[in-house]
Amino acid sequence: MNAVRPTLEKVAARAGVSRATVSRVVNGSPQVKPEIREVVMRAVEELGYVPNLAARSLVTQRADSIALVFPEPPARVFSDDPMFASIIRGVSQEMDLADKQLVLMLSGSPRGQERVERYTTSRHVDGVILASLHGADPLPAALARRGVPVVCGGRPIAGGGPPSVDMENVGGAEQAVRHLVASGRRRIATIAGPQDMIAGIDRLTGYRNVLRDSDRRSIVAVGDFTRDSGATAMRQLLRDDPALDAVFAASDMMALGALQVLRQSGRRVPDDVAVVGFDDVPAAAYAEPPLTTVRHPIHDMGRELARLVLSLASGEDVDTPVILPTELIVRESA
Amino acid sequence: MNAVRPTLEKVAARAGVSRATVSRVVNGSPQVKPEIREVVMRAVEELGYVPNLAARSLVTQRADSIALVFPEPPARVFSDDPMFASIIRGVSQEMDLADKQLVLMLSGSPRGQERVERYTTSRHVDGVILASLHGADPLPAALARRGVPVVCGGRPIAGGGPPSVDMENVGGAEQAVRHLVASGRRRIATIAGPQDMIAGIDRLTGYRNVLRDSDRRSIVAVGDFTRDSGATAMRQLLRDDPALDAVFAASDMMALGALQVLRQSGRRVPDDVAVVGFDDVPAAAYAEPPLTTVRHPIHDMGRELARLVLSLASGEDVDTPVILPTELIVRESA
DNA sequence: CGAACGGCAGAGAGCGCTCTCACACAGCAT
DNA sequence: ATGCTGTGTGAGAGCGCTCTCTGCCGTTCG
Numbered sequence: 001m002n003a004v005r006p007t008l009e010k011v012a013a014r015a016g017v018s019r020a021t022v023s024r025v026v027n028g029s030p031q032v033k034p035e036i037r038e039v040v041m042r043a044v045e046e047l048g049y050v051p052n053l054a055a056r057s058l059v060t061q062r063a064d065s066i067a068l069v070f071p072e073p074p075a076r077v078f079s080d081d082p083m084f085a086s087i088i089r090g091v092s093q094e095m096d097l098a099d100k101q102l103v104l105m106l107s108g109s110p111r112g113q114e115r116v117e118r119y120t121t122s123r124h125v126d127g128v129i130l131a132s133l134h135g136a137d138p139l140p141a142a143l144a145r146r147g148v149p150v151v152c153g154g155r156p157i158a159g160g161g162p163p164s165v166d167m168e169n170v171g172g173a174e175q176a177v178r179h180l181v182a183s184g185r186r187r188i189a190t191i192a193g194p195q196d197m198i199a200g201i202d203r204l205t206g207y208r209n210v211l212r213d214s215d216r217r218s219i220v221a222v223g224d225f226t227r228d229s230g231a232t233a234m235r236q237l238l239r240d241d242p243a244l245d246a247v248f249a250a251s252d253m254m255a256l257g258a259l260q261v262l263r264q265s266g267r268r269v270p271d272d273v274a275v276v277g278f279d280d281v282p283a284a285a286y287a288e289p290p291l292t293t294v295r296h297p298i299h300d301m302g303r304e305l306a307r308l309v310l311s312l313a314s315g316e317d318v319d320t321p322v323i324l325p326t327e328l329i330v331r332e333s334a
Numbered sequence: 335m336n337a338v339r340p341t342l343e344k345v346a347a348r349a350g351v352s353r354a355t356v357s358r359v360v361n362g363s364p365q366v367k368p369e370i371r372e373v374v375m376r377a378v379e380e381l382g383y384v385p386n387l388a389a390r391s392l393v394t395q396r397a398d399s400i401a402l403v404f405p406e407p408p409a410r411v412f413s414d415d416p417m418f419a420s421i422i423r424g425v426s427q428e429m430d431l432a433d434k435q436l437v438l439m440l441s442g443s444p445r446g447q448e449r450v451e452r453y454t455t456s457r458h459v460d461g462v463i464l465a466s467l468h469g470a471d472p473l474p475a476a477l478a479r480r481g482v483p484v485v486c487g488g489r490p491i492a493g494g495g496p497p498s499v500d501m502e503n504v505g506g507a508e509q510a511v512r513h514l515v516a517s518g519r520r521r522i523a524t525i526a527g528p529q530d531m532i533a534g535i536d537r538l539t540g541y542r543n544v545l546r547d548s549d550r551r552s553i554v555a556v557g558d559f560t561r562d563s564g565a566t567a568m569r570q571l572l573r574d575d576p577a578l579d580a581v582f583a584a585s586d587m588m589a590l591g592a593l594q595v596l597r598q599s600g601r602r603v604p605d606d607v608a609v610v611g612f613d614d615v616p617a618a619a620y621a622e623p624p625l626t627t628v629r630h631p632i633h634d635m636g637r638e639l640a641r642l643v644l645s646l647a648s649g650e651d652v653d654t655p656v657i658l659p660t661e662l663i664v665r666e667s668a
Numbered sequence: 669c670g671a672a673c674g675g676c677a678g679a680g681a682g683c684g685c686t687c688t689c690a691c692a693c694a695g696c697a698t
Numbered sequence: 699a700t701g702c703t704g705t706g707t708g709a710g711a712g713c714g715c716t717c718t719c720t721g722c723c724g725t726t727c728g
Contacts (some may be wrong), residue, residue, distance in 0.1 A: 053456055056391075058389050058392055063388065096443075096446055102439040103436065104422070104436050106426050121384055122386065124388065227620070282561075
């Protein structure tokens with residue numbers, strides 16, 4: 001019907017005021033007399049005026065949008081692992097509240113990485129959330145150099161680095177393994193996560209801490225948080241120590257994979273082998289048997305990340321790393 | 335280090351040419367002498383120049399970004415259902431190829447809906463992908479009025495409406511139910527999806543078609559595609575007809591819920607009751623027993639949606655609805 | 669009664685870019 | 699020499715908005 005968008009100018013003409021006044025009304029400045037505001041509002045309404053954000057951000061130097069970057073290959077980000085989705089949801093919720101837009105970027109490929117860098121450094125976003133950090137990602141440094149606010153999920157491995165939100169990975173893993181120890185398990189293995197990610201490293205550390213203190217030998221296989229890698233790792237563990245009586249998997253998806261291998265190998269869970277996961281994904285509760293796991297507030301992590309980056313973007317200082325608590329959920333698998 | 339971004343002007347000064355020439359080089363116009371191009375490129379490099387996209391889109395009237403809108407409540411979009419994630423991945427992949435940005439919007443709440451409308455109509459995006467359509471969403475009309483290209487996943491219920499990509503929902507359901515009939519099942523129930531979504535409607539239609547043709551009575555319960563709703567529906571069906579010997583669930587998540595209820599009620603699958611799902615989510619293959627299901631190319635749907643909206647945005651016409659094929663994956667549950 | 673003030677509106681200068689147009693200059697035909 | 703092309707470059711006008719600055723008015727105070 002009306003494909004041409006009216007400009008401020010048009011609205012001003014219609015309302016019989018100046019552009020500046022319309023701008024004031026649109027942006028809710030208190031410096032406008034109520035009756036004039038009224039007239040302008042009506043004109044806005046009648047013309048269906050919507051501000052041109054490009055023009056606005058050109059002058060304000062703000063974009064009112066935030067990039068959420070997943071540095072994983074897309075296949076990984078959105079397999080059946082609901083972690084990523086939870087983060088998105090958390091971030092998105094907070095963005096809604098702040099009336100900011102969420103620009104989603106997957107930077108799995110090298111090409112993608114370059115694009116992300118170009119885009120995020122071009123002041124087209126007010127800040128960047130890095131959902132997770134692998135080893136030495138060059139992005140944080142590039143952004144810092146440009147003065148673009150960055151926060152990241154999972155504290156940086158090296159220390160220093162950008163502000164971050166993390167969770168009690170060490171503590172959570174300790175809780176899980178302590179639970180296994182307390183129930184009398186002697187040969188407790190672990191399926192660790194990728195060792196270039198802080199969550200992978202920390203959960204393994206937690207496992208080691210408890211084993212060391214309780215005088216048990218550690219039995220380790222490494223996965224990449226996916227179900228298949230969990231299954232593979234479980235087979236490996238069974239080969240390494242057929243008599244193991246417990247497994248702590250650093251992610252629920254890996255635990256689910258392990259459960260299946262255990263079943264195939266004729267072990268009963270938890271009678272022969274106890275299994276504890278990490279994440280408390282929805283599927284954990286539906287597993288056979290229902291999976292004992294460590295719950296962490298991944299959704300809150302998304303929200304917290306969003307809040308932080310928004311604070312940074314508006315020039316405030318933030319106190320990080322923020323560490324979110326975890327909680328052991330005891331079900332039937334251990 | 336260098337928080338102020340250099341402008342075209344600065345680059346021009348450094349290279350000793352005019353703004354226009356730098357612009358030409360940056361945008362790859364052939365109208366520039368190689369040696370001058372060289373000089374300009376070096377200046378760009380040295381200053382770390384990155385074009386200001388806001389300024390560019392102000393004049394070009396393009397935003398180089400596309401909105402992907404999920405009209406569901408966030409909790410729904412990203413529960414443990416990986417469908418949404420697959421769409422995102424597909425869309426994202428195509429956007430990468432086209433060098434466009436993906437702006438993700440969840441419009442579950444009424445407030446969100448309004449925000450989405452404001453944002454998408456403000457020419458801040460070149461087009462909009464509506465991931466799914468519920469009954470009478472006002473957004474397509476609003477966008478059409480503004481001349482903003484829209485495509486949607488799942489053809490509109492009412493007919494007409496925006497261009498869309500859909501899949502063989504009727505045909506897929508028919509295949510599934512025919513499989514049940516062929517294996518001699520007599521009392522075939524269905525757990526239908528929400529009847530305000532085309533996927534829900536069509537899959538039920540497919541079920542009805544086959545039952546009608548094979549002289550069986552239909553037994554229907556309705557869910558909302560989620561696992562819990564599947565479980566609830568299954569209990570209901572068992573009450574309605576304790577002797578049923580097959581269930582066609584309109585989504586794998588519902589089938590998974592049904593599987594669990596069946597197990598709890600002491601039925602063996604597939605011996606007592608055969609179960610077929612729809613979607614072929616990763617978890618289907620890992621279910622106990624592995625779920626027979628209808629696979630559809632949800633990822634391709636994302637890609638197709640992206641391609642369509644990009645075509646529309648560049649003024650081309652498109653031929654829709656595009657219908658993607660489905661395929662019956664026979665595993666052990668039926 | 670004039671000066672000072674405070675609340676409100678308008679004028680106008682950009683934000684950083686693209687794009688049209690004009691123009692300079694080379695090469696060739698007239 | 700004059701005119702014509704055609705190629706390559708620069709000048710300059712905006713795109714639609716915000717925001718500072720200026721100036722108007724009505725009020726209050728010395």
